[in-house]
Structure formats: structure tokens, C-alpha cells
Amino acid sequence: MKILIATEKPFAPAAVECMRSEIQKGGHEIVLLEKYTDKSELLSAVAAVDALIVRSDKIDAEVFDAAKQLKIVVRAGAGYDNIDLEAATKHGVVVENTPGQNANAVAELVFGLLVFAVRNFYNGKSGTELQGKNIGLLAFGNVGKNVARIAKGFGLEVYAYDAFCPADVIEQAGVHAVANQDELFATCDIVSLHIPATPETRQSINYELVNKMRKGGILINTARKEIIDEAGLLKLLTERSDIKYITDIKPDADKAFAALEGQYFSTPKKMGAQTAEANLNAGVAATRQINAFFADGCKKFQVNK
Structure with missing residues (x-):
């Protein structure tokens, strides 16, 4: 063959x-x-x-x-x-x-980006620490499980929601299971996205959902570009200067996001794997x-x- x-x-x-x-x-x-x-x-x-x-x-x-x-x-x-x-x-x-x-590689990138974000993109100004904060994982597959493992080492409280993973499986991994993605966003300081791009998930990360995040929230996307409602997220970031968006997938509206100083970072190309x-x-x-x-x-x- x-x-x-x-x-x-x-x-x-x-x-x-x-x-x-x-x-x-x-x-x-x-x-x-x-x-x-x-x-x-x-x-x-x-x-x-x-x-x-x-x-x-x-x-x-x-x-x-x-x-x-x-x-x-x-x-x-x-x-x-x-x-x-x-x-x-x-x-x-x-x-x-x-x-x-590729799961561990993506998970390690999540934390490389997160440390960069909480330290204000290394601009020399005082930042914050990850320890003691809540991180939410949207999907608990191979990548999500590796993110949870690393997160515990940083002293983060880990929450997860996965429509296809039973809550007891999530809990057995030492992670708090929540009832839905709305609760995940409302509960956590950081939300890390690990869902695939499907007809159900495309543009599902929108204005209303991300607006549920706590003050100073960080949204990180190492999954797929298509799951983000770019227009809705841009509108929210404009209205809420306390929220940051970090990703290894350059959005179509990269220039518009980049204009929001101190709120956005994207790697030049997809880096997860x-x-x-x-x-x-x-x-x-x-x-x-x-x-x-x-x-x-x-x-x-x-x-x-």
C-alpha cells in the first residue's frame, strides 16, 4: 500500500x-x-x-x-x-x-498564555497571580483533563462543563462539575475553551455568555476560531475594559481586537500542537x-x- x-x-x-x-x-x-x-x-x-x-x-x-x-x-x-x-x-x-x-502541548500553552496575561503582557506594570482563582474548562476531554492537572499545581480551583461527559466523571478527577456553560462563565475568573467547531458550537461564545464573567475575567481560546462570535466579543471588550481575550488562533478581526490595548493577545499562528x-x-x-x-x-x- x-x-x-x-x-x-x-x-x-x-x-x-x-x-x-x-x-x-x-x-x-x-x-x-x-x-x-x-x-x-x-x-x-x-x-x-x-x-x-x-x-x-x-x-x-x-x-x-x-x-x-x-x-x-x-x-x-x-x-x-x-x-x-x-x-x-x-x-x-x-x-x-x-x-x-497533542493534549499536553495545548495544555502547557494555555498556562504560558495565562501567566503572560495576568502579568499584563509583561509591560512592566504590577499584575496578579493565578493562585486562588477559579478556572473553568468548557469541555473535559484530553486537553481539558491536562489543563486541570496543571491548574492544580498553580493552586487554582478547577471547574468544568462538558455536555458529553457525566458530572461524576468530572468530580472523580477532582474538578467541580457545573450544570451548564452559563454557570461556568458566571463562576470563574478564567474560562479556557476546548470545544470543537460544530454546527452547535459555532459562534456560541458570544456577548451574552462572556458578559457573565467576573470583573477582571480572562477568556482563553486554544480550540477553534469558529466558536467565537467575534462581533459580539469585540462589543463586550469595548464595553468592559476589565476583560481580556487571549488566543493562539488569530481572529478575522485581529486588527480591531489589537486596538483594545491591554485586553487582547494572539500568537502569530496556531501554536497548540x-x-x-x-x-x-x-x-x-x-x-x-x-x-x-x-x-x-x-x-x-x-x-x-
Whole structure:
């Protein structure tokens, strides 16, 4: 079988070599397409391969139409909204992700950004400490659990809401479960977002919800840009100079947010999974899942069921 690794933003060289080794162990052939600049390159590369590994590359209906032999696509990461699941299913292609492989990297970034925010973006003025404050986690999946673990080390009280995670599971992790996201925002000094972009969550973080936060609240988004109602959040930040918004996903209205001095910070590009460890973990996990799929039909991480 031919396995294509197609990445506009490549894996680290060390990760690629480990992935190559895993693919060869499975008796398959690796094909590399890195730093491509035109979609036509991707369409040409997928034409004769059986499996595809991507990062944030957009895999739409046109790609599936071109990939006549394709049987499986694995997104090396947790989110998979860059892949057209309906088109994949129509073409009989299994789509998988690699949940948990980037979780610690994202969680550590949350606290790097938080310390930066509470110290007034290192502008030399007196800031505050995290210890003793309440942090709320909107979703309690792999990333949320890692954020909770680190938060306890900072002396934070941790709260969480997850529509798909039972309250007793949250409580067993030593985290306070709340009844809904409204209560989470009203209870916490800091809210960290870890929800996917779905029809239900898109633009759900809006004026009314964030306005429930306490004075001096911090909203941090290392999840997806689409979950933020940018117009509503901008309006709120204009009205409430006490609230800060920090993210590793540059919003469409970046210039408007940046004009709110002392209230906003975004990294130049998405940074959550940008560690050597996460890069390696996600890439190797993707190759192992493909090997398992071809060896015995394993579809444990399929997302287009």
C-alpha cells in the first residue's frame, strides 16, 4: 500500500523519519508531499495512494474525487473540521483522528498564555497571580483533563462543563462539575475553551455568555476560531475594559481586537500542537493507526461513522 503524508506545514524531520520507519514496518510505501503551494499538487499526489496523513490541510470533495484508490485518511491531531466527512463517507473512505497526542502541548500553552496575561503582557506594570482563582474548562476531554492537572499545581480551583461527559466523571478527577456553560462563565475568573467547531458550537461564545464573567475575567481560546462570535466579543471588550481575550488562533478581526490595548493577545499562528513531542506523537500515532487498519481492519478512531 502507498501511504501519502501531505503537509503544507511539514512534520519535523525527526517525526518524518519515525513515521517512515513505522510505515515500512507495516510493509507499506511512504510518499511525501511537503510545503506544497498549489492544490493541484495535492490532487496529483493523491491519485495513486491508498492512505493519506494530513495535519491542517484541507481535504474536500475535490480531493476525494481525485483519490480513486484512497481507503483511509488520518488527521494527525484531535480536530478534523478540515476534512469533509460527508464526502469521505460518500467515497467509502474512513476518516480518523489521533486524539490525545497533542493534549499536553495545548495544555502547557494555555498556562504560558495565562501567566503572560495576568502579568499584563509583561509591560512592566504590577499584575496578579493565578493562585486562588477559579478556572473553568468548557469541555473535559484530553486537553481539558491536562489543563486541570496543571491548574492544580498553580493552586487554582478547577471547574468544568462538558455536555458529553457525566458530572461524576468530572468530580472523580477532582474538578467541580457545573450544570451548564452559563454557570461556568458566571463562576470563574478564567474560562479556557476546548470545544470543537460544530454546527452547535459555532459562534456560541458570544456577548451574552462572556458578559457573565467576573470583573477582571480572562477568556482563553486554544480550540477553534469558529466558536467565537467575534462581533459580539469585540462589543463586550469595548464595553468592559476589565476583560481580556487571549488566543493562539488569530481572529478575522485581529486588527480591531489589537486596538483594545491591554485586553487582547494572539500568537502569530496556531501554536497548540507546535512542540517536538506533540509533532512526533501525532505523526507516529497516525502511521500506527493506518498500519492497524490495513492489518486487521481496525477503525477504533474513526470519526465518520
